[in-house]
Amino acid sequence: MPSPSPKSPLSAITGEFGRRVGLRREELGLSQEKLAERCELHWTYIGQVERGQRNLSLHNIVRIAKGLESDPGELVRGLEE
Numbered sequence: 506m507p508s509p510s511p512k513s514p515l516s517a518i519t520g521e522f523g524r525r526v527g528l529r530r531e532e533l534g535l536s537q538e539k540l541a542e543r544c545e546l547h548w549t550y551i552g553q554v555e556r557g558q559r560n561l562s563l564h565n566i567v568r569i570a571k572g573l574e575s576d577p578g579e580l581v582r583g584l585e586e
Contacts, residue, residue, distance in 0.1 A: 514557025518584045523557040525580050529573045530555075543572035 514520030530540050530551075537555070541548040546568065553559045554569065561569075570577035 512556070512558055515560055516557070516586075518586065519560060520557030521584055522561070522580060523555040523559075526551075526569060526573065527555040529575055529580075533573065540569075540572050544568045 514523065530537070535543075537551045538548045541551045544551070544565075546565065550559065551569075554561060566580065567577050570580055573580075
């Protein structure tokens with residue numbers, strides 16, 4: 506039986522936001538699990554964010570930015586529909 510195809514990002518914006526989160530996480534040498542601990546979120550949620558499969562609340566954008574030692578504005582600056 507073939508494996509299911511991976512889900513696409515919800516939108517170009519969620520995909521780009523997730524790409525930025527993943528890049529910053531890798532810059533810091535963090536696993537998804539370690540970032541999730543810092544943000545007090547589940548590691549599967551972080552994976553979904555990085556794949557662009559979550560439409561985040563402002564609250565969680567701020568939590569993730571804090572875990573990434575980043576300004577939330579840096580993660581969202583320039584994102585467009």
